[in-house]
Every structure is written in C-alpha cells, then in structure tokens.
Amino acid sequence: MHHLVRAGLAVALLSAVSSQAVGASRFLQDPYPSTYRPQPSEAVLIHNATVLTGTGQRLDDADVLLRDGRIEAVGRGLQAGAEVRRVDAHGRWVTPGLIDVHSHLGVYPSPGVSAHSDGNEMTAPVTANVWAEHSVWPQDPGFAEALAGGVTSMQVLPGSANLVGGRGVTLKNVPTTTYQAMKFPGAPWGLKMACGENPKRVYGGKGTAPATRMGNVAGYRAAFIDASEYIAKNSPKPTPRKRWFGSGDGSDSSGDSGGKRDLKLDTLAGAIQGDIRVHIHCYRADEMATMLDLADEFGFKVAAFHHGVEAYKLADRLAAEGVCGALWADWWGFKMEAFDGIAENIALVDRPANSCAVVHSDSPEGIQRLNQEAAKAVAAARRAGMDEIPPERAITWLTHNAARALGIEGQTGSLEVGKMADVVVWNGNPFSSYALADQVFIDGHRYYDRTVPGAKPVSDFRLGQEVQ
Template sequence: MHRLLKLGLLSALAALAGCDSPETKNAGIEAQLPDLDPFPSTYQAPPSEPLLIRNATVLTGAGEQLDGTDVLTVDGKIQQVGQNLAAPANGRTIDASGKWLTPGLIDVHSHMGVYPAPATSNHADGNEMTSPVTADVWAEHSIWPQDPQFEKALAGGVTTAHILPGSANLIGGRGVTVKTVPSVTVQGLKFPGAPYSLKMACGENPKRVYGGKGSAPSTRMGNMAGYRSSWIDAAAYKRDWQEYLDKVEQNDPEAKAPKRDLKLETLMGVLDGQIRIHNHCYRADEMAQMIDMSKEFGYTIAAFHHAVEAYKVAPLLAQHDICAVMWADWWGFKQEAFDMVRENIALVDFANACAILHSDDETQIQRLNQELAKAMAAGNEMGLAISRAEALRWITLNPARSLGIDAVTGSIAAGKNADLVLWSTDPFSVYAKAEKVWIDGALRFDRSQPQLNPTSDFNLGILTPAEDRP
C-alpha cells in the first residue's frame, strides 16, 4: 500500500506541476491520501561508548561458531569481528574468556503487553472478538508498556519481540515488532523501520469462537470462505485507489478519493507487499490451503505459527520460502495440536526451510535458550548432527528474516545493530545465564549490577521493600 500510494502521489504531483496554483491542488490531494505512518516509532538508541568484547566463544547467529574471537562495537553498531582487535580509544574492554557471545534473541510470537502478566481481566486486550475479520485493529494500541514481562524477557537475552493479536479471529489485526527497552509509550518500544504484520488464524480457534455464538464461521470451510471474501473486498479497494490515482495523474477534475476503510487498508497493504502475513496454523493440510489462497490473491506468507505439523510439509514450505514458527515440545492441548513430533523444528531445518522457535508464553520467553537446546537435542537424537551454531539461527537470524529486519539485526556481523548477549557459559546449558545484554550498543541488562536494570512502574511499591521506598 505504501509503495502504491507513494508512487501515485509522485505521479499526481508531477502531472500537476504545470497547472495553475499547484500548491493548492497538491495540498488537496495529500489531504485525501492516508497517513502512511500515523504512529511512528520514537525509539532512539542512547549514546554508547565503544566496546571491545575480547576472547569470547562467538555464535554468530548465521550458522558459525568462532572461538577466541573479539567483537568491537562503535556508535551502536558492530564494527569488527575477529581476533586480536585493537582496543578502542575512550572505550571499554571486557574479557569474555570462558564466556559465550550471541546476537540478541528474537521471539517472533509474543503477547507481552496485550496480555500482561500477572494477568487480570481488565488487561486482557489481545483478542477483539467482535467479528471474524478485524484487520482494522492494531496490537500496538493494546500494548501496556509497564508489563513486567518486558524486563523478564530482556533478562533472558531477548532483545526483540514480535507482539501479535490473539488467534480468536480469522484475521485478528496488525502485529508490531518492538525492542525490549523501558518506555512510557508504545512508540518508544517500536523497532524503527520494521514492517507491520497481519495476524491470521486457521483451524479450531475462529470456528469455535464464532460457531459457539451461532454465527459464521462454524466450520473449516466457513473459515476459508471468510478469508476469501475479505481478499476479494481488499482487491476491489486496491483497484478503487489505483483508479483514483490514475485520474489524478491525468489531471481529471472528477478524481475523487475512495472513502478510507481501516480494515481494507491493512489488507491492501498485504496485497501490495508492505505488510507481512504471520499465520497461526497447526495442520499440514491447512497450510497447503493457505498457500493456494495466497496464490489466488497474489500475496505472500511470511510464516506459519505453531505449525505442529510443519514436518509433514517442510519441502513445500522451503519451496515457497515460508518460515515455520514452532515450539520445542508443546502438543496435545487441543485436537489440531496432537500430531506433534519433538523433531519438528529439526526436520523443517533439514528440508532447508526457515525454522524458528517461539514462545507464545510469558515463561518460555525467559528461557528461549533452554527451549532451543531441547529442539536441537531432539534432532540430534535422530542423527541430524545439528551444531549449536546452526541451531541458534532458529532464535536469531531466521526470526529476523520472517519479520523483515534481518538486514539490521539477528546476527553478529559488521554493520548490524549491536544487539548482543554475553552468557556465563554455553547458552545451551540449563545452567547458563545471560550476564549482560546490549541493545544498539547500550547496556540494558547487567546481572552483576541489579540496581541498573530496568523495572516497570507497575513493580514499584510492590517488589520494593517498604523501608527502601522513597
């Protein structure tokens, strides 16, 4: 949608350049065009001193292990990765001998902020269960920045999280990518430049929610009909906007902008390649149907979430460049989650598809490294010989790729954001702890200095002893 409208606006302004009072006409056109970024990120990386982390065991996040390696960061970016790097002037050097360094972990499926913990009904803001299609809602408008989950995730090495609406609806709304930094506002959490996502849901959830109300959908065929009707409407809306922009380019005095529709605006963004689909979908047959539907309407799918049966269609996912977002070993909590194997993630990776481990849980997000170890072990028990370096991609570079931010984060490489975690020992060990966590080169968590670590306003006066309160 953004590209379509931007190109149309440029064409329109060019066409009007030779007309009388172009400023007046241009202002009129701009007033009718949707604001392309009405809730912009206000996050700014704080200043950070140059930092040299020396002699660490580095897992790059891109499939490599580099022993006895240094990493130099300057101005919030990774500047060099190598051995015997020169210490920076006016900077800091950390001896990481015996410790491990990884990229910041990325959880591609979280409900932090929209379902805060501890949970209360008045803060349960993740599902707009008023219509099967609520593409007009945005998860960021429900996020409570004071949710203590953010600081707990940071302490577990998570530097980036993708916050989604729930899965009650066929189309649940937009998801947003955030940094796990303290902020009073949602805009201060938002990852600059990260594309929006669209949450869709297959299977049991929407048909149970709406069938239980005596309305559609109440079956899986009703689910498919609901998706297709929505995409038909979105395609028509896109045509209406294109026709309007064509008329403006032709200086047609009858040009009239279509009435804005928030639901269709988001769906049009998907059709135009600006918004990425993240699709809750457990069963192999339903993933195949969703792929066929994407071909029918000309959009792409970034990822299938939960994907308990992804191992059955792993070659199909690889063929269509679709990531599978999976648990290490959760299964059996409903019918569509029964046909699970613990080797699911490893088998998807073995098929050269994009494998991702996620939490969807306020506890697992604090221990993604342990969940990762379980998934790697399951694959190795069947003889796949997966290395730590290869497995780490499942919670670093692969999720970054699914979110469209892999050019700036997700691996330790020169030029990327200095999102880093220094572990006390092998992060695949149950005894490993994240000792220090940097986001854009700024130290955001230090286990040795708890007084420096962030805590939300919600916690103040609850966790602080009475005698220490101001």
C-alpha cells in the same frame, strides 16, 4: 506475481500491484510513528569469547567490537584504544540478541487479570482494522523478564480468536513510557491471521459464522476479495471513488462504502501488495497448504506459519516458497489439531536448503528461555538419530531466521559489521540447561547486567507494588 485463480479479480489486482510504489505508501501511512532513539553507549570490546555470529559461523577465542550503537568488527585479536571498555568473556559465549516473532507481552500483560485482556478483538471474524500496538502496555513486567533471557526484539501480535486479528508490531525490548518509543524503526507491520479451531470455536460458539473450517476459508476469501476491489478503486488512476485516497478528507468507515477510507481494507491491501507481512497461526499441514493456496489466489506471501506442529510434513514446500516455520519445541496434544505434533518438528523444518526454522514462545514464561526451547529441539533431533545440530546452526532459529521472518534481517539478527549492536553475553554455552545471560546490549547500550545490582530495568508497575 502469483497467479490469480479468480479471473474477475486478475485485471484489477495486476493493475493495482503494478502501481505499488504509489499506492502502498498510502495504505501504510502511520499516524503513530516510532519515536525510538538508541540510548547513549560507550565503545565496548568483548574479547576472548566463543562467538556465534547468527550467520552459521562459530569463532572460538574471538572478539566483538561495539561502537556508536553498531557492530564495528568481529574477529580474533581485535585492537581498540584505551577509551574502549573491555569485557573479558573468557569461558563465555556471545550471540546476537534473541528475537521472539510471536509474543503477546503488553497486550496480555502481567498480572493476568481481565482488565489486562487486550489481545483479541472478538467482535467480528475479520478485524484487520485493529493494531496490536494500541493495546501494548509498556509497564508489563514481562518485558524486563524477557530481557533477562536475552530477548532484544519481539513481534507483539493480536490473539488468534479471529480469522484476521489485526496488525502486529515489532518492538525493541527497552523500558519506555510509550509504545511508540519501543517501535522498531522501519520494521514492517505484520498481519495476524488464524486458521483451524480457534476462530470456528469462538464464532461458532456465538451461533455466527464461521462455525466450520470451510466457513473459515470462505471468510478469508471474502475479506481478500473486498481488499482486491479496494485496491482497484483507490489506484492512482483518477476515479470518482478516490476521494479519501487523493485528499485524505474522507471519514473512516467499518466497511468499504462510497470510496471512504476503510481501516480494515487498508491493512488487507497492504498485505496483498507485500508491504505488511502475513503471519498465520496454523497447526495442521493440510490447512497450511490451503493457506498457501489462498495466498496464491490473492497474490500475497506468507511470511511465517506460527505454531505449525505439523510443519514437518511440508518442510520442503515451506523452504521452496520461502516461508518460515515459527514453532514450539514440544507443545503436543493440548487440543485436537496439536495431536500429530512431534519433538523433531523444528529440526525437520530446518533440514531443506533455504529453510527458515524459528523458535517462538507465544508465552510470557517461554520468552524467558527461548535458548532452552531451542536446546530441547536439538536434543530431540539427537535422540531420533538425526545429524547433530551444532550451536552455530541452532542460534539462527532465535536470531537471523527470526529477523528474516519479521523483515528486519538487514538491521539485526546477526553479528555483522554495521548492524545494530544487539548482543548477549552468556555465562556459557547458551544451549546448556545452566545458561544465563550475563549482559544484554541493545544498540550498544548495556540494558542488563546480571552481576551488577540495579543494572536491570524494572517496570513502573512493579516499582509501584514494591513501594506499596
């Protein structure tokens, strides 16, 4: 466990974390559980393709067999019965489904009108009590457009106005009526935090704290101190302040009052105990280092820094501490904290052993072309004279590493036997400017086929507009 600088919290936290198996499940109860069910699927043999497995391997003239919604086999010369549908992929490439770890689809849906602005709960600097999933609008036309770009899963996050914006949710990119039917089964929640300009601008502009970067850090520390005490008060050891925790009959509150259940501190406690993955919007290297120190102080782990235009400055530390860098290819200079961004950022973060470079979008347009964003990073590295990054390496930025950041790498993110059959068939090299997804499978069901009219989901909202 991380060393705790504050001695007064050390005993309480050590005691609480030692009882994680009992306490964590209470902090993580989900009254809105996933109702996702894979659609029926036929067995499919995709053959004669260039296969990028997502594990760093490339197989030429190879096959992928999908059966019962899972990857059954990957290799050359696979045999299958007459009942198996065959897809001739000669000249095509096959990859795992792409995963975007930073999306606001559904919470800032299209069309972009004020009535759809549901991503930032700008009522307090710390709103860990809110869950992005409760803002997700499944009719957002952006989901279908992302599917056409090969995206099969994504994490939808709150915005970055707050120090702690709330919980994010991982979704399967399938057409549904409810967000629960999109929730990725068993995926851990994310906790969205933000450092730097955004929270201090939002709240400083209101004449409240935080108004500075030092105010930001003070706000994080105060929130995690409260959460640390909350864990101790609600540990399995009997205590008069355990009422809601033991029986569930206490009412919710907006603060830690009298032992009542507190939705904000539920989330922060889950992060400290390692059950909710911490994702931090952070640009500058010095601030990323500060956030790593904050994590060390309170005993939580950072899953990924998002945007991180200066992540290249501490790539070795990120790799050593197992922290992913979820990054853009080339967003530079649009605000002060982005001025030291470089186009080689992703490639440099990818260089150390055990690194975890990820390409993300933070954009309803960018999510449609994540493959091209990765291609731009490869080209930037080439222009800088770095070692050539082969396709089998670059695809991990969009698949396996992204799944690792979200804690779902055991289920998806690579073409390995037994994993979900989340698969994309491309018309050529996915890192070409001309690349298009021909077919997209999610759990073995073909949700998208570019060559078949009508074989693409269309949102109810868009259908309604066409009728009108």
